[in-house]
Amino acid sequence: MTEQLKSRPPEVGTSTGGRDWRAKYARRLAISDLVALIWVVFGVQIAWFGFDTQNLSIRGEIHSLAVSYTAVSILIIASWMLLLGIYGTRGYRVLGTGPDEYKLIANASIRLFGLLAIAAFLLHIDVARGYILIAFPLGAAVLVFSRWIWRQWLRGQRQNGSYSSRVILLGSQESVVRIARELAREPYAGYLVVGACVPVDASLGHLPGSQIPVFHDGLEGVHIALKATAADTVVVTSKQELPPDRMRELSWSLEPGQQHLIVVPSLTDISGPRLHTRPVAGLPLIHVETPRYEGSKQFAKRTFDVIGSGALLILTFPLMLVLAIMVRLTSAGPVFYLQERIGMKGEPFHMLKFRSMRVNADAELSALLEAQGTDDRPLFKVQNDPRLTRVGGFLRKYSLDEFPQLLNVFRGEMSLVGPRPQREGEVALYDSSAHRRLFVKPGMSGPWQVSGRSNLSWEDSIRLDLYYVENWSLAGDLVILWRTARAVAAPNGDAF
Structure with missing residues (x-):
């Protein structure tokens, strides 16, 4: 269980602003x-x-x-x-x-x-x-x-747990733990998990690695949990343990208008616009549109990239000129740093950045990764990197070293928003799921950069990137760019 579940223990009877x-x-x-x-x-x-x-x-x-x-x-x-x-x-x-x-x-x-x-x-x-x-x-x-x-x-x-639905999770232990972790990751969504009903011995007390109390999974156990925790919402996390007749009985037993029933489908990381519910013969059929990466959507994204990168190049040119002078005067070596990255469909390209490290820094990467024990992971980040120049730390902190990538975007090698491009060595460690990151152009910013930046684990980073690939929209790009601007203005850790 994640630290998020450990740090926000739900207490039985805790006030959350009342049911009203x-x-x-x-x-x-x-x-x-x-x-x-x-x-x-x-x-x-x-x-x-x-x-x-x-x-x-x-x-x-x-x-x-x-x-x-x-x-x-x-x-x-x-x-x-x-x-x-x-x-x-x-x-x-x-x-x-x-x-x-x-x-x-x-x-x-x-x-x-x-x-x-x-x-x-x-x-x-x-x-x-x-x-x-x-x-x-x-x-x-x-x-x-x-x-x-x-x-x-x-x-x-x-x-702080107020103005939220107090949730009882009902399902298998594995699905309950997974949903509890996801809801704890985004507390602002308004679902506070205060109990779980799983088909295991309730004497266990709490879900493994958390302080979420466990109750029996039967209908009686659900109502005991609702009363004991003052919960108002039951979330069914898996249907294997809950056949249709028991689901119907559960919905009938809840207090109308005061207690709510939510069913989590087996589908994950699919955005709302791709889902359409259609009742047929009493069955709530869910239609899932297959993601497409061509045609009008591709044209709209490319048009947005050309106009956006062109405007930003003009607006930021004076700043980039100042930054280039700072890099040149504070350390020996070229102003720009070219590094081969893997782009859409696995095509390599040279990504452009302001140089923030000393010359030949790449030759030291393997030893540094091995020293910190992360040489086998596809996210090559060095903590407290000793290779940074005097001005390099400042450039990294505010992501100013990334500005020259606007030229990569304008040339069509990158996009303003997308999964961050990675080195060939990192791509070689991809599994079959991670390879879907290469279905779209890499971006200057992306979903995991505004959801924790470099502090996220590789698993969380790839999950966010795949969600973006599967559910891309122009409105979503605008939201990510806005959140990127806020993250850069108030940096909280390593650069992108």
Whole structure:
């Protein structure tokens, strides 16, 4: 069991904000949304019309009707709040993690704008276009920003075990340990494991290597666990021990609206957009789309890389010129360092970096890896590397030595985002799963660089890289780039 499970022991009876945390948090979001919309809509009205009373005209066949823009603003705010509720933007399933919360806000705002445009056309309403065209995008942006602020607060609360679903895991011991480890890895997702029901002797007390209490796996054991730990969610981690009739009995026995049932499918590391559920003959069939690495997706990624790397080369040129001078003046040797790496489909290329080590540093690598006992692992990182130059440590700390790789991206050898390119010796240690990293171009940054950087184990690093390869999206690349910028601005360890 990982250190994460050991460091956050769930205690029976510990308060997590009560079972009404969902309603409490939703009420706070509703108040925040209302304040944001009042501020935006009335602010735009005052900015556009001033403090003078203004009316819009609804033209009929015989006469027209004048309506105050204040009434229109109130109607827009009320309709906006209604659609935010209808679209489930404050539902606990979308809060705290993932992009769904923001997507629902955007969808609700777009629908409201469309309905208003249709109503204006059909009823011949002469509405000020500038007032509408400013209020809607600004309102949506402020709503998203407000939710982002709330999300930071919620993540902090969940790190301490509050505002989270208290979870009982039900399944085989192996699957329970695996799911507990994954949920502990991301506490901000809002699932706090407080107990486990496994088909072993409950006298064992706790899951191996953790402080998670163990209960019997029968229906009675589940309800004992729910009561003893004040849990509100049962997560079924494997179905071998739970046939359909027992699953149905379990779902019937839970308290409606207060206790929840979640089933973990056997599928792992597959993103939501690739999964589609379709009920057929009473069976919840899950369709999984096969990942594709060609066509429009490849074109979109390459276009993004060319535009992004070209813009960044122009913007960072003065900084790179300064860094080149620093490297040249502080140590003997060339400014740039070329190293052969393995790219997409196993094709080698020369990756460009600012030199951060003394000349002939590669000749010392094997001895250093052997000395620290990591020469048999595919992640060739030397701790407290003695080969770094005076300015090299600074370049590594803030990942400034990576900037010349923008040229590799522009030339098409790399991508802005992707699995980090590795040496031939590291690739030679790949197993069949790790070789899937080579299905896409290597990147300047990638998922494991923003999820722990060099502090992750090889197993965790390859898991994150494979998830990226299987579930690539342009929106995901933008998120990784944003998190990369934050990681570079506040470094917490070794460089990429």
